[in-house]
Amino acid sequence: MYYGGIEAGGTKFVCAVSDENFEIIEAISIPTTVPEVTMTKVFAFFDQYQLQAIGVGSFGPIDVNLDSDTYGYITSTPKKGWNNYNFVGAIKDKYNIPVAWTTDVNAAAYGEYRRGSAQQAKSCLYLTIGTGIGGGAILNEKIVEGFGHPEMGHILVRRHSADTFEGTCPYHGDCLEGLAAGPAIEQRLGKKGNMVAKDDPYWEQEAYYIAQALMTYTLILRPEKLILGGGVMKQQHLLPLIRQSFQALLNDYVAIPDLDSYIVTPGLVDHAGITGSILLAAEKAI
Template structure:
């Protein structure tokens, strides 16, 4: 029986799973993301119980996805203590010697949504996660899109909302999308987690404005057929309709798009988009 291994490596936790080739999950665990020696030891301990045929890894980044690079398979310039320049793929290859599909966590989620979720059978789609940070992945013509490196959609510049005087929180770019619209930015700038803010709080108008700008830019550059918005911030149900309305307003009829309720959606796979995508990528590398 073919066994697939999946690792959704997030900044807070690693989700590890083993499934059969039909994606029936045999076992799944969650491991805290502490330091590589501790977290990776727990990951290896979990997978050693199974004769896994391949792995799909979706990791927090930035990561090196260029197979010709000397640091391919590394987590690169992350500020997360201990993980900067960590050879993730090399570590797993040494432990198991099996084929590995290596990509970002958001790319994996984008692929999961394309194969089995809200973008099923739609060959050109985007997945954006708005949580502690903001990241995005693209599926173009049915394949994960990478160029020289992977997309970093959370760090595009957006225009300030006229009434927003708060300080952008990105340590690299200040007023980028992540610095203004991420969950951590909302909490730092308004003094409360998003879940504790009322629906009519100004934070949501600002956030919808920034995210709609981003979706406009992605639409103009990549022309996706569907955009999927996941992550903890998007669990505020009223935010989706605010973003859809603001995007339509910003577009001003310039670009032909599907109806907004079809074009911008939340994940069909819910919180399982990432781990499902990783299993599908483990399957893909065997074919």
């Protein structure tokens, strides 16, 4: 019995097949170009296996509303060729098997909930901070979705007193993503985050923005774990600064678990998304 998973990113697709014990048998990485090229390679990979179901965690925005005429579509993405692409429809036309469909960050949150840093919890939030910022949440053991999926990277945050950067978000300017994602760091400082010294004063600003977001998510959702992934979080000195800023902002207003176990990095490291996609595929197959 085989399950397929697709972690569909704007730069690459990670495709994997697991057995019934969720052990990955084979995985490949495919560049994200245009659907005609990328999906041909995706299907060539999965054609080798008799799959029970496929789980997809996709870059977005995507349509997750089951009552919508465009359920299963990537919608208003700026990624060339993928705007209004019927992702789920393409898979079903090819294989006619169940397809689990959600965002890449929702899939990562689910992977961390089942197999990663939140295994002992009933709720968690996963935030990725990289080229963009996005978040997914698990509450009462279910992925949080409604009319659409959350867009946690675009909440508004207070500007740091030392920050005059206008922001990079084409929609909102100085939202969380516009001020704290990788491109914002690079445009503000003239170099990528991994080239910025760990004692650079800028990291206090970065921590301040992320901590504000985590405080907002805490107050609204009250999850048991906050899990921070993505390329920006590869800077290991950032996590203690975020915890420190978060503690100051929250100011003991509500109770949280022990801070060091509350704000953590992914237990699955870079494999949360593909793990979650496979687990969701298995649930869809039942």
